[in-house]
Amino acid sequence: SKRHTITLLPGDGIGPEVISVARNVLNLAASIEGIEFKYQEVPVGGAALDLTGVPLPEETLLAAKQSDAVLLGAIGGYKWDKNEKHLKPETGLLKLREGLKVFANLRPATVLPQLVDASTLKREVAEGVDLMVVRELTGGIYFGKPRGFGTNENGEEIGFNTEVYAAYEIDRIARVAFETARKRKGKLCSVDKANVLEASMFWRKRIMAIALEYPDVELSHMYVDNAAMQLVRDPKQFDTIVTNNIFGDILSDEASMITGSIGMLPSASLGESGPGLFEPIHGSAPDIAGQDKANPLATILSAAMLLKYGLGEENAAKRIEAAVLDTLNKGFRTGDIYSAGTKLVGCKEMGEEVLKSV
């Protein structure tokens, strides 16, 4: 039997609840498939701040690096909102991504037939949406230097950041995106602002260079403002989208809301080698934390991505995905995806129902 070490990072808010449920599901699927897991649970974000005074303790990063895959719940909360930058929970997440060198963030946005009415978009617009945003995660304006506060040549106070991409950073995310598109419907849309920004012109140039390696993938380019519109107008036109860190942050959240079921959406962050980072795309939802109301399905589906992309355990991954669909088909719903005629359950009960179907 195969053995893998998994780092669990429950984090803040609803993080611990959804991680505990996802761990049970992961366990069951693994044991059926003859996989053995060793877990190590370490603090990150606000939880780490409270315990150790920093949002990413060295031990946490080390544990994560030395494991085979990392499953994160959520980070952040009102309590730490006013903290200085280096003491923000978010800074812990950014340092974790940087430390694990997970430059490729895969964010699927799929409208399940069972949940099409959860979208604020009309049924005929939402039905059948199935897109993947490939977001560059360790470069661009999130990490670019110089950055900070200062004064300009007129002595005026300023705040500034640098949007910068090197060729190798674009090339490697481009390859992940082309490979992803190839496994999907073979269509890749690169989103930039090349009519204004040099960083985007360079981005487009490199994307076009890498495209030569993938003649079977149909490549198009779109400006980010237009992409934000097209996601609302006709999201079905998209298969795979590749874009930079900040545009990917904005567009993947927009795309996820278009599905209407943000409590359902997982994500995977991958590097060249080393462990991947898997997390639901929803936040820590401090308003419902500890009330057994959270939807654990996004974390359960993140565990499925962990099995598939992180460990190459396709069968166990499919088992979990099927169990989630089965549970939805039986009518079980947490509050965020509830509609008349379905069965309202809490976080734990949803987990138990999924376990029955694994």
Add this chain to the structure above:
Amino acid sequence: SKRHTITLLPGDGIGPEVISVARNVLNLAASIEGIEFKYQEVPVGGAALDLTGVPLPEETLLAAKQSDAVLLGAIGGYKWDKNEKHLKPETGLLKLREGLKVFANLRPATVLPQLVDASTLKREVAEGVDLMVVRELTGGIYFGKPRGFGTNENGEEIGFNTEVYAAYEIDRIARVAFETARKRKGKLCSVDKANVLEASMFWRKRIMAIALEYPDVELSHMYVDNAAMQLVRDPKQFDTIVTNNIFGDILSDEASMITGSIGMLPSASLGESGPGLFEPIHGSAPDIAGQDKANPLATILSAAMLLKYGLGEENAAKRIEAAVLDTLNKGFRTGDIYSAGTKLVGCKEMGEEVLKSV
């Protein structure tokens, strides 16, 4: 009778068609209200490139600066898409904004009861949306230096831009936004990415400082990724939004698509003094240019904004707005907003119908 000089910039694609129609409407409304206009028509964008070799000839900027208000059609087209940066039509528009120092871009997104079904959002979500995006237009990453191409310390090729805001730039757009909110429902939401970017932390700090001057306006802050989601989830929660140049570009386009009638939406760009720049938010639509299919209402409503915000001619502005509503109530629709049971008309006929109601 009052006299004003108006600079008309038809630009590219459908620009000339919609400007010609809007000019007739402007004329009629003005003459009824006892206002006299002198027009000067000058080239910008691709049209200027073809005529003079540059996208913003000096004469065009000078004419615009010396007039009382500027009405622009649209710029850009496939023909110039591959041009180098300084020879792009878009560069002409950016230089025009910079030259006129119009730092405040007002972009209303309103769902008219007559057109609620044009939105891809469900009726109950779209109905009653009435928000205003106040976008900073002459700063941030669009204009920040250093910018360009080069190599990093490892000799790798890079492309880079600088997101930078000085206190005075934030303060002045904040004041425009607070004043705008005050005249609307008194709610202002400032959108930034202050959990990651120093430029955004500084933005938030200045917004909060200026807020002290407007205790009657209810201020909130939202991260840009969340704002992109909330616009899809529940656009009615917003009254006035203030944000930087690039986030404003993305969010205002998203908001406009949420209304479903992007062919209806005007915009105003204003400076401290000097002429304002008024333009529809739609693009040059090269695919339908010259076919009498364009919707002229966004440009007609931009002319109304020109009267109101640019010249202080409230009565003439209201006359035009009422005429547009009247024309919609009579059932006239261009192709982009057509639905069964309404009367399909072209650009010119739509203009003639509006004239009947002025």
